[in-house]
Structure formats: C-alpha cells, structure tokens
Amino acid sequence: MLPSSIFDAGNGQKRGIASVMISTALRTAIVSGVLPADQPLPQSELAAGFGTSIIPVREALKQLEAEGLVAFMPNRGAMVTGMTEDDIIEYSEIRASLEEMAARHAVSRMSRVDLARIEDAYDAFVQGAAQATGRHRSGELNRAFHNAIYAAAQRPRLLEMIDDLHIRLNRYIRSHLEIAGRKEATDIEHAAIMQACRRHDAEEVARLTKQHILEAADISVKVIRARMATP
Missing domain, CATH: 1.10.10.10 (Winged helix-like DNA-binding domain superfamily/Winged helix DNA-binding domain)
Structure with missing residues (x-):
C-alpha cells in the first residue's frame, strides 16, 4: 500500500x-x-x-x-531505485568535478548583475535555512545558492548534467545534515564560497565547491553506513 x-x-x-x-x-x-x-x-x-x-x-x-x-x-x-555506497561515491565524485568546472567558468565571466543575484540567493539561504523546519527546505535553498553561481557560466548542457546528478543523489547526500554541528559547518563553507565570489577568485571558488561537495558526500555515506548497521 x-x-x-x-x-x-x-x-x-x-x-x-x-x-x-x-x-x-x-x-x-x-x-x-x-x-x-x-x-x-x-x-x-x-x-x-x-x-x-x-x-x-x-x-x-x-x-x-x-x-x-x-x-x-x-x-x-x-x-x-536505490543506490549502493559505491554508487553514491562515484556519482558524488562526478558531480564534484562538474560543479568545480561550472564554478570556475561562472566566476571567470561573472558580471555585477550575476554577483548581485548570487548575493540575493546567499542571503535567502542564510535567512531561510535558519527558519527551515526540515532538511528538504534547507536543501532547496542550498541548491538555489549554488545554481545562482553556476548560472553565470552560461553552460546549459553542463548545468543539465549537474541537475540530473543532483536529482539522483539528493535523497542520500542530505544525510550529512543529521550530524550535530554539520549545518553550522555548511554555513561556514557557503560563506567562504561567497567571499571568494566577491573577490572574483575563480580557482578558489572552484576548489571550495569541490571540497564542499565531497565532504558532504563522505559524511553522508558514513551516516548511511551507521544507520544500516543499527538494528
């Protein structure tokens, strides 16, 4: 049923x-x-x-x-469908590489209008995530912030691939938010990405983005592993 x-x-x-x-x-x-x-x-x-x-x-x-x-x-x-631990890791590594690429392209050609849109998305995330009652809403705000950055890349096919991977992975990767203090750590990571965007430091935004995704994926896999081991 x-x-x-x-x-x-x-x-x-x-x-x-x-x-x-x-x-x-x-x-x-x-x-x-x-x-x-x-x-x-x-x-x-x-x-x-x-x-x-x-x-x-x-x-x-x-x-x-x-x-x-x-x-x-x-x-x-x-x-x-479901995913194995290996599936989650492999998809996450692909996603991290694609989003690293998108971030680098985006910052390299970012205009004042693009930056203003990213600032708005970041502010919406900070304010909305603090009031969000569940991981789903927080996840939506998180995605909107990252997508606001990638939009400046003007690479529609790259963004389609990123969105496809996000849809496949989202139900698993959000598990990292179950860890105490993880949301605060995520907020710090987002702030660092935002600051690098303001400096137009394409390499730093790309590096921080990839690190952000891989760390969340690694923690999520550990959460899922622990959950499965619990009777």
Missing part, C-alpha cells in the same frame, strides 16, 4: 492530475524518503490515487526512469 500523502502533492490537485504533476509528486516523495528504495509503484494504485487513467501514470514513471529514480523490473513492475 502506498502512503496516501503522495496523492496530496501536485499543487493541491487530487483529481484530473496530468503526468507532469504525477511525476512531480512521486519525485518529491522519493527524494524526501517518503517512498524508499525498492518500494513497488503499482500503476493501478497510482491511477486510482491520482484520479487518472493508467496512461499519464505510465508517462510519469517513464520520466522518473529516465532520471534514475524508478526502474521497471521483470514480473514486478515499477519500483523506486
């Missing part, structure tokens, strides 16, 4: 919801952990819950399959 809360997502629409809204609701539920790895996703149950036919449900699941969040298993149907 699927959790009923997933059917209340999608901008408050419970009936007549289109495939894009179904994919949005399921993506949110997967990324937030409401739908865990290996959770079956029966198309008939989803169609009944969202008040649609099977067709938009199938389209939504195909979209999520392309994003690496869902897999179609022989004789079992659609299921939420």
